[in-house]
Amino acid sequence: MTVHRLFSSILIACTAALAACSPAAGDMREREPLHFDKSPKTTSQNGDSDSHLVADPELNSDNLGDTESNSNEPGETRDNAGVDANIARDSKDNSNESADNCSQFCDLGKFRIEDPTQQLSYDARHLGILALCGDSARDAKCVDRALRDGAILFAEEGGSEPKKILLYPTRFEAFIDDASARIDTAATEGRWSESLDRVIAGVDGRRVSPEKTLDNLRQAVVSGASSFAIDIESLPARSSNLNDIGDFKPTVKIGGFQTKFSRSKNRTHNVKLAASAVDGLFLMPGAEFSYNDWVGERSEARGYREAPVIEQGQLVEGLGGGACQVSSTIHAAALLSGLEIVERYNHSLPSSYIPMGMDAVVSYPTLDLRIKNNFDHPVVLRVLIEDTTLIANFYSDTPRNSKVYFRHEIAEEIPYKEVITTDPTLPPETTKITKRGKPGYRILRSRIVLKDGKESFEKFYDDTYQSQTQNVTISPDVVYPPPPLES
Structure with a gap:
C-alpha cells in the first residue's frame, strides 16, 4: 500500500x-x-x-x-x-x-x-x-x-x-x-x-x-x-545464487564486443560509472539481467554528469550521457554470445560508436535492456575500459562450440525533409545550408548460429532510425530547389 x-x-x-x-x-x-x-x-x-x-x-x-x-x-x-x-x-x-x-x-x-x-x-x-x-x-x-x-x-x-x-x-x-x-x-x-x-x-x-x-x-x-x-x-542483495556455483570457474570467453568513446571528461566519467555498476555480474541458467535494475537511475545524486544524449531525434545535453554506450556494448556482446535478448530498443538516430541494429537505448525506469541466460551453465559479464575503448565480454566454464553471426542490412533509406527560409537581407543568388540533413533507415536484423554443421536462424524485429531535417536559407531571387538541367 x-x-x-x-x-x-x-x-x-x-x-x-x-x-x-x-x-x-x-x-x-x-x-x-x-x-x-x-x-x-x-x-x-x-x-x-x-x-x-x-x-x-x-x-x-x-x-x-x-x-x-x-x-x-x-x-x-x-x-x-x-x-x-x-x-x-x-x-x-x-x-x-x-x-x-x-x-x-x-x-x-x-x-x-x-x-x-x-x-x-x-x-x-x-x-x-x-x-x-x-x-x-x-x-x-x-x-x-x-x-x-x-x-x-x-x-x-x-x-x-x-x-x-x-x-x-x-x-x-x-x-x-x-x-x-x-x-x-x-x-x-x-x-x-x-x-x-x-x-x-x-x-x-x-x-x-x-x-x-x-x-x-x-x-x-x-x-x-x-x-x-x-x-x-x-x-536483499542479488547474491544468493552465488552460493550455488560449486566449482564453477569463468575461464572461457563465449562472446564480446567493444566500442570507442570520446575523451570528453563528463562522458568518460559516466561511462566508467555505469560500467562499474554491472562489471562482474553473475547469471545462473534461466536468470535475467536488467540494466536499469543494476545501474539504477542516471541522476546527479548518483554521481552522473551532463553529457550529450539523443532525445527525440536531437543531440542535446542531458544527465548520464554515455550510459547508453555501455548498454549498447553489452547488448552487442550478448548478441554475439548467443544469449537471449528479452527487451531492447534502438535509438531514434544512428549512434556513431556502434553499427545500426546493435545499439540499445535505456531510459530509467521505462526503457530497459534485459538479457536472459538461456544456457545450461552460468555466465559472468566483465565490462572493462582500456584508454578510450569500452569492452564487454561474457565468460563461462563451458566452451560454446558454435559460431554466432549477427546480420544487419539496410532495407530502406528514408529521405530527409527540407525546410526552406527566405532571408531578404542575404546578397543575391545566395543559398546557405544552415543545418545539414541526414537520411533515416529501416534495418533488418537477424542472428545466425552455426553448431555441429547445422545453421539456425533467428530474426529480430526491424529497427527504424529517423531522418534529420535539412534547413536551407535563400535570398529572395533564388529558386530552390533548382530546376533540373536540360539534356
Whole structure:
C-alpha cells in the first residue's frame, strides 16, 4: 500500500466523524490528493522526478523542530507558532472570530523516535500531529479550518476528554525524508572479482517504510505511548545464487564486443560509472539481467554528469550521457554470445560508436535492456575500459562450440525533409545550408548460429532510425530547389 492509498483509507474511515465535527467537511473533496513521492529530486536523461509536498505551504521543512539527542537544553522544542498562525490566518479570512478561538489544541508532548542510527526526540507538532480536546462547536470550526489548511483527521480518542487527532502530511513527509537520508542504504550486489578468481559477497541494503512508520505513529498517538519506531525494510542483495556455483570457474570467453568513446571528461566519467555498476555480474541458467535494475537511475545524486544524449531525434545535453554506450556494448556482446535478448530498443538516430541494429537505448525506469541466460551453465559479464575503448565480454566454464553471426542490412533509406527560409537581407543568388540533413533507415536484423554443421536462424524485429531535417536559407531571387538541367 502506498502512502497515498494509506492516507486515502484514513480519509474514508473518518468521513462519518468529520460530518459530525466539521460543518464544511465536504470541502475536503476539492483538495489535492495527499501522497508521498519519495523519488529523488533530480533530473536525468531518463525523465524528471520531483517529490511532491501537498497543501500547507507554511508547514515546510524549514519550520521543523530540532531533532537532537534526548536532552533538556533550552530551545530543543520549538514553539508551534507556525501551526497556530496558519489556523489563525484562516480564522481571520473566514469569520470575525479571533485566533484565540482556535487555541483549544492539547499538547501531546514529545515522542522518542526508535531510530537505529541515533537517539532522537520530536515535538508532536513538528511531526505534524495536533490534538483538539473537547467537542464544542468552536472546536468543530477549528477542525474545519485545519482541514482546509491541508490537515487530515488522523485518529480519534474517546473517554472523558475526547480528542480529535489531526495530521499535516507535509510535516510527516519532511520527517520521513530526514530519516531516509540517514538510514537508506542501497544493496551492494554480489559479483565476481576483476581477475575472475573469486566471488565478492553482496551486502544487503535497507530503506525506511513511510507507510508502516505512519501506522506506528498512529498507534502511538491513539494508545498514548511516548515513542514509536521507524519501520525499516531490508533490501536483499542479488547474491544468493552465488552460493550455488560449486566449482564453477569463468575461464572461457563465449562472446564480446567493444566500442570507442570520446575523451570528453563528463562522458568518460559516466561511462566508467555505469560500467562499474554491472562489471562482474553473475547469471545462473534461466536468470535475467536488467540494466536499469543494476545501474539504477542516471541522476546527479548518483554521481552522473551532463553529457550529450539523443532525445527525440536531437543531440542535446542531458544527465548520464554515455550510459547508453555501455548498454549498447553489452547488448552487442550478448548478441554475439548467443544469449537471449528479452527487451531492447534502438535509438531514434544512428549512434556513431556502434553499427545500426546493435545499439540499445535505456531510459530509467521505462526503457530497459534485459538479457536472459538461456544456457545450461552460468555466465559472468566483465565490462572493462582500456584508454578510450569500452569492452564487454561474457565468460563461462563451458566452451560454446558454435559460431554466432549477427546480420544487419539496410532495407530502406528514408529521405530527409527540407525546410526552406527566405532571408531578404542575404546578397543575391545566395543559398546557405544552415543545418545539414541526414537520411533515416529501416534495418533488418537477424542472428545466425552455426553448431555441429547445422545453421539456425533467428530474426529480430526491424529497427527504424529517423531522418534529420535539412534547413536551407535563400535570398529572395533564388529558386530552390533548382530546376533540373536540360539534356
